[in-house]
Amino acid sequence: MRTILILIKKEFLQVFRNPLLLSILIVAPMVQFMIFPFCADYEIKVLDIVFIDHDGSSVTQDIIHSFDASDIFVPHGIIHNKKEANRMLKHDKVDIIVEFPNHFEQDLMNGNATRIAITANAINTTKAGIGVGYTQEIIGGYMQEFKEKNMVYTSAEETPANVNLSYIYWYNEQMNYKNLIVPGILVILVTLIGCYVTALNLVREKEIGTIEQVNVTPIRRWQFLIGKMIPFWILGMAEFILGIGIMKLVFGITVQGSIPLLLGITAIYLLVMLGLGFFISSVSENQLQAMFIVLFLFIIFVLLSGLFTPTEGMPKWAHHINYLNPMSFYMEVIKKIVLKGSTFISVQKETIILSVMAVLVNTGAILSYQETSK
Amino acid sequence: MNSIEVDHLTKKFGDFVAVNEISFQVREGEIFGFLGANGAGKTTAIKMMSGLLQPTSGKAIVAGYDVTTQAKLIKRNIGYMSQRFSLYNDLTVFENMQLFGTIYKIPRTELKQRIMDSLAALELTKQANLLVNSIPLGWKQKLAFATAILHKPKIVFLDEPTSGVDPIVRREFWNLIYQTASTGVTILVTTHYMDEAEYCHRISIMADGNIRLLGTPEELKQQVGVSTINDVFVEYVKH
Numbered sequence A: 001m002r003t004i005l006i007l008i009k010k011e012f013l014q015v016f017r018n019p020l021l022l023s024i025l026i027v028a029p030m031v032q033f034m035i036f037p038f039c040a041d042y043e044i045k046v047l048d049i050v051f052i053d054h055d056g057s058s059v060t061q062d063i064i065h066s067f068d069a070s071d072i073f074v075p076h077g078i079i080h081n082k083k084e085a086n087r088m089l090k091h092d093k094v095d096i097i098v099e100f101p102n103h104f105e106q107d108l109m110n111g112n113a114t115r116i117a118i119t120a121n122a123i124n125t126t127k128a129g130i131g132v133g134y135t136q137e138i139i140g141g142y143m144q145e146f147k148e149k150n151m152v153y154t155s156a157e158e159t160p161a162n163v164n165l166s167y168i169y170w171y172n173e174q175m176n177y178k179n180l181i182v183p184g185i186l187v188i189l190v191t192l193i194g195c196y197v198t199a200l201n202l203v204r205e206k207e208i209g210t211i212e213q214v215n216v217t218p219i220r221r222w223q224f225l226i227g228k229m230i231p232f233w234i235l236g237m238a239e240f241i242l243g244i245g246i247m248k249l250v251f252g253i254t255v256q257g258s259i260p261l262l263l264g265i266t267a268i269y270l271l272v273m274l275g276l277g278f279f280i281s282s283v284s285e286n287q288l289q290a291m292f293i294v295l296f297l298f299i300i301f302v303l304l305s306g307l308f309t310p311t312e313g314m315p316k317w318a319h320h321i322n323y324l325n326p327m328s329f330y331m332e333v334i335k336k337i338v339l340k341g342s343t344f345i346s347v348q349k350e351t352i353i354l355s356v357m358a359v360l361v362n363t364g365a366i367l368s369y370q371e372t373s374k
Numbered sequence B: 001m002n003s004i005e006v007d008h009l010t011k012k013f014g015d016f017v018a019v020n021e022i023s024f025q026v027r028e029g030e031i032f033g034f035l036g037a038n039g040a041g042k043t044t045a046i047k048m049m050s051g052l053l054q055p056t057s058g059k060a061i062v063a064g065y066d067v068t069t070q071a072k073l074i075k076r077n078i079g080y081m082s083q084r085f086s087l088y089n090d091l092t093v094f095e096n097m098q099l100f101g102t103i104y105k106i107p108r109t110e111l112k113q114r115i116m117d118s119l120a121a122l123e124l125t126k127q128a129n130l131l132v133n134s135i136p137l138g139w140k141q142k143l144a145f146a147t148a149i150l151h152k153p154k155i156v157f158l159d160e161p162t163s164g165v166d167p168i169v170r171r172e173f174w175n176l177i178y179q180t181a182s183t184g185v186t187i188l189v190t191t192h193y194m195d196e197a198e199y200c201h202r203i204s205i206m207a208d209g210n211i212r213l214l215g216t217p218e219e220l221k222q223q224v225g226v227s228t229i230n231d232v233f234v235e236y237v238k239h
Helices: A002-017 A019-039 A058-068 A082-090 A104-110 A125-150 A178-208 A210-215 A221-251 A259-283 A287-304 A316-322 A326-340 A344-368 B042-049 B071-077 B093-103 B108-121 B137-149 B167-182 B217-224 B229-238
Strands: A047-053 A073-079 A096-100 A117-120 B002-013 B016-027 B031-036 B057-062 B078-081 B155-159 B186-191 B202-207 B210-215
Touching: A002 A019, A002 A221, A002 B093, A019 A178, A019 A221, A047 A058, A047 A082, A047 A125, A058 A073, A058 A104, A058 A125, A073 A082, A082 A096, A082 A117, A096 A125, A117 A125, A178 A210, A178 A221, A178 A259, A178 A287, A178 A326, A221 A259, A221 A344, A259 A287, A259 A326, A259 A344, A287 A316, A287 A326, A326 A344, B002 B042, B002 B186, B016 B042, B016 B186, B016 B202, B016 B210, B031 B042, B031 B167, B042 B057, B042 B155, B042 B186, B071 B078, B078 B137, B093 B108, B093 B137, B108 B137, B137 B155, B137 B167, B167 B186, B202 B217, B202 B229, B210 B217, B210 B229, B217 B229
Parallel strands: A047 A073, A047 A096, B031 B186, B031 B202, B078 B155, B155 B186
Antiparallel strands: A096 A117, B002 B016, B002 B057, B202 B210
C-alpha cells in the first residue's frame, strides 16, 4: 500500500512539473472542446443563391423577394446570363441557382405547365440536398399562396387539403447537432486521456531508462501498473467532470439522467482505456510506435463509434467489429444518459460489456509488462 | 563465502553471443572489477546477475539465490546503478531517494533519517530539494550510488559509474566504494578507466563475450609482464 501511494505521489509530482504534459492534459482538450463542436456541425447556416430571371414578371419578383425573409439564404441578385451564373457556382460564389423560364407568369395564369430549374453545387452533398430542399419549400409555399389567391375553386375536391404536419423530435427537440457532438467530444477527451497519455507516459520511462531502475527493485508489476493507473484515472475523471461543467455552461446541455451513474460508467470506461494504453506501451519500443498504434486504434474507434455517422447505417461487418470497440458502447451510454435520461436498466448491457473489457484489457496489460526481458 | 557464483553463464540474442559461458566467483566484501572494451558483454552479464535479463543457459547464484528462478529475492538483496543515469530527472534529490527507499520497504520512521545521513555523507544535503536535472553529472552519479545502497543491499552492481565525470568526483566515488565495501558489501563494478582497475581487489578482462583474464591486478601484471593494468589491457588487446 505504501509502495502504491509513493508511486501515485511520484506520478502527480511529475505531471505537475511538466508544463507541456499539463497543457496536453487540461488546456488542449478544453480548447478542443470549445472549438470542435462549432466546426463539426452538419447544420447549414448559410446558402448563397442567385436568380436567373428570363421572365421578369411580378410573380418571379415576388418569389425572389420571399427568399429575403429567410435567415439562411443570402441572395446574390438577379442576373440574366446563364453563363455568368454557372461561373459563380464554379467559383463557389453561390451554392444554388434558381432559373425562371420565359412567360413563367403567363403560363401560370393560363394553367399551363411550366418549370423552375434549381441547380446546386453538390460537392458537399449534405449542403446541396438541404439547399434544394429549402429552395423547394420556399417556392412551394409561395405557389400555395398564389393558388389560393388566384384560383376559383369549382368544387370542394379542388380545395387544397388543410393537412398540417407537425413534428416533435424526441430527445433532441431542437434537432441541434451540438446535442450529439458535444457529449461525443467528451467521449473523445476521456479516451485520449485514458489511452494516449498513459501509453506515452510508460513508454517514455522505457525510453529514458528510468524503468530499469524500477525493474531492478523487488516491486511487483501490478503494484507498478496500479501506481501508474490511479493518477491518470483521477486526472481522467477530473477532466470528465470539467467537461460536464463546460457542456452545461457553454452549450446549455444538462445531463438528463443520473450523474453518479454517468460517472460510474465513465470510471469503468477509463479503466478499459488505461489498460489499453499500458498494453500498447508494453508492446512498443518507443513513443513514436506507441503514438502510431494509439492513433490507428483511435481513428477506428471514433469512426465506428457512431459519433459522426449513425451505427445503424453501417454494414454488418462493421457491426461485428464494433463488438470489440469500447468507444461505441460508451458512446451509446453517453447518448442514453445525457440526452435521454436513461436509467441503469437501459445501459446495463453496455456496463457489463465495458466491465468485462476492463478486466480483460488490464489482465493483458499486466501480463505483457516485462520486468525481466527475454 | 562467495556472494556471487557464476557458472557457464551465456546470453544469446539470436545468433549473436553476447556473453559466452563465463564462470567466476566473487567473495563477500570484495571489489570485483569488470573490464573490457565497449560491446565486450559486461552490461549484459550484469543485467543477468541482477535479474533484469534471463540467461540463455548456464547458472548464476547471487546472494544465495538463483537468477533464473528467484529473481525477486535477488532484487531485494542487490543495489544496481545503470550505465545510463536512470533516476527521475523531474523529481528532487530527496524525492528520488524517498521513492526508491519506500519501494524497498525501508520503514517510514527510519527512511528520512537514512536519506539525510546518506546525503550528508555525500555532501549533498544542500541539494536535497533541487530537481535532479538541475545538478551536475558528477553529483547525479553520487546520488545514483547513494540511492542504490540506501536499502543496505548485500551486493551492489555498478555499471560504468564514473564514465563522464571529472577526476575529483571519480576519486570521491572510489572512496565511497571503499567505504561501502568495508562494511561487508560486495561490489561488482565495470569500468573503462584502467587506473580504476588498480583499485579493485580482483579484475576480469572481457572480450567478445568471454572472460580472457582474471586475477588480482598484481597477478595480471606479472602474468603479462608489464607494470600497469593499462599495459595489460593494451598488450592483451594486441593479441
